[in-house]
Amino acid sequence: MPAFAVAATPRGSSIERLDSGRYRVCDVDHHCREVEDVWTAFELVHGQELELEGAPLSDTNLAQCS
Numbered sequence: 001m002p003a004f005a006v007a008a009t010p011r012g013s014s015i016e017r018l019d020s021g022r023y024r025v026c027d028v029d030h031h032c033r034e035v036e037d038v039w040t041a042f043e044l045v046h047g048q049e050l051e052l053e054g055a056p057l058s059d060t061n062l063a064q065c066s
Contacts, residue, residue, distance in 0.1 A: 006038065013048045015041045028052070 003016035003024060012028030015038070023041035026032040027048045035041050 006041070007045065009045065009049060011049060011052050013045045015045060 003018050006015040006017050006023070008014045014026045016024045016026075017038075018024055018034070022034050022036060023038055024032050024034050025041045025044040025048075033044065035044065
């Protein structure tokens with residue numbers, strides 16, 4: 001399925017918009033998850049970036065999305 005790059009971070013997280021209108025969020029290890037909207041995608045990337053900095057997952061909104 002073709003994808004359009006929306007964002008990529010220096011740490012390796014990425015967001016792609018899929019033809020279906022959904023978004024694919026991938027972490028630095030290329031573990032990916034599809035979500036319905038861009039806001040959720042950015043929330044996931046934010047949580048991934050905080051984890052890389054050493055912040056506990058419970059300190060992010062990502063815990064509520066899982």
